Amino acid sequence: MSHAIEVREASSGSRTKVPATMSGVLLLGHGGLEKLEFRDDIPVPKPAPGEVLIRVAAAGVNNTDINTRIGWYSKGVKSGTGAGATTGFESSQDDDASWSGVPMSFPRIQGADCCGYIVAVGDGVSPERIGERVIVRNMLRSYVDYRPWDCWTFGSECDGAFAQYTKAPSRETYKVECDWSDVELASIPCAYSTAEGMLHRAGVKAGEHVLITGASGGVGSAAVQLAKRRGASVTAVASKSKADEMRALGAERVIGRDESVVGHLGKESVDVVIDVVAGPAFAGLLDVLKRGGRYAVAGAIAGPIVELDVRTLYLKDLSFFGCTFQDDMIFTNLVSYIERGEIRPNVGKTYPLERIVEAQQDFLSKSIGGKLVLVIPE
Structure with missing residues (x-):
């Protein structure tokens, strides 16, 4: 029979109990x-050496949660996320349907975004960490021994934040000191690290013109803020109904997502493209890039199969950056941006954890601007 975990609080020396079971959402398969x-009978994880146990307070909803659920990363899938977002894809193959290309094990607790409080520590971790409010690096390096270009995604290759408790490597669990709410902090890990990773890899500098697709979504809205933080001029591609929201985040121009970027900007007018959409509009993104321009991509919600005229790539001396792996500095830098008040997340709506299906349906509808976040009670 399982028993509650007894935990010493670092500040007072008193002892509290972590329950033996918890509520959470299990992904049963693709x-x-x-x-x-x-479910409300999931065993609470126990921190291994070097790990911390976190009481989750809030967890953001991300496109990768849906892509992982439906098996979209499988090479058998040729269409955008929306085509199978509620039913899955018959063409998906389980053996390559994860981020890493390695078959996932089920059941899995998803959730790449975690804000919570450390309630217990494994061997080798100072008990002084108990009580810290933290966020977890979503692209984990500890479990792959920090090998170059290798990482686990929190909530994919290991259990994540869609539950009352989760565990993570202590050295990739970051204390954050700020006046933000738990919901706001839960908006950061996946979207902002993805956006910052793209801007970092593309070397975005002050004074450059950056075009950002999918700008009203989590990654896109983060990229708008982070590009402005670097001193760039931003053109956002988003629904026209969200134009005011995009300008409030810092975009100088907004182009409707069904409109021609070439028609609005002209050819060879942009230094960098930050893309999470791909699909049929891909060719136009290359047309607006200047000679020597850079294209960074970390998503393909409109479709992963695009038409590329290789002559455009080499005759314009373009540089392409596929962005999944993140340099170690990315997450550390994000925490510093938060603590210095240089960014602020755009939260659209919150939901209790048990309404995760509704949250994902709203996410897919693209009707709500900003981040959607699941709130998880004690």
Whole structure:
């Protein structure tokens, strides 16, 4: 029979109890929304040496949660996320349907975004960490011994934040001191690290013109803020209904997502493209790049298969950056931006954890600007 975990609080020396079981959402396999199951009898994980146990307070919803659920990363899938977002893809193959290309094990607790409080520590971790409010680096390096270009995604290759408790490597669990709410902090890890990683890899500098697709989504809105932080001029591609929201985040121009970027900007007018959409609009993104321009991509929600005229690539001396792996400085820098008040997340709506299906449906509808966040009670 399982028993509650007894935990010493670092500040007072008193002892509290972590329950033996918790509420959470299990992903039972690749497929439709029916693969998500809310349960209240999931065993609470125990921190291994070097790990911390976190009481999760809030967890953001991300496109990767949906892509992982439906098996979109499989090379058998040729269309955008939306085509199978609620039902899954028959063409998806389980053996290559994860971030890493390695078959996932089920059930899995997803959730790449975690804000919470450390309640217990494994061997080798100072108990002084207990009580810290933290966020977890979503691209984990500890579990792969910091090998170059290798990482685990929190909530994919290991359990994540869609539960009352989760565990993570202590050295990749960051204390954050700021006046933000738990919901705001939970908006940061996946979207902002993805955006900052793209801007870092593309070497975005002050005074450059940056075009950002999918700008009203989590990664896109983060990229708008982070590009402005670097002193760049931003053109956002988003629904026209969200134009005011994009300008409030710092975009100088907003182009409707169904409009021609070439028609609005002209050819060879942009230094850097930050893309999470791909699909049919891909060729136009290359047309607006200047000679020597840079294209960075970390998503393909409109479709992963695009038409590339290789002559455009080499005759214009373009540089392409595929962005999944993140340099170690990316997450450390994000925490410093938060603590210095240089960024602020755009939260659209919150939901209790048990309404995760509704949250994902709203996410897919693209009707709500800003980050959607699941709130997880004690």
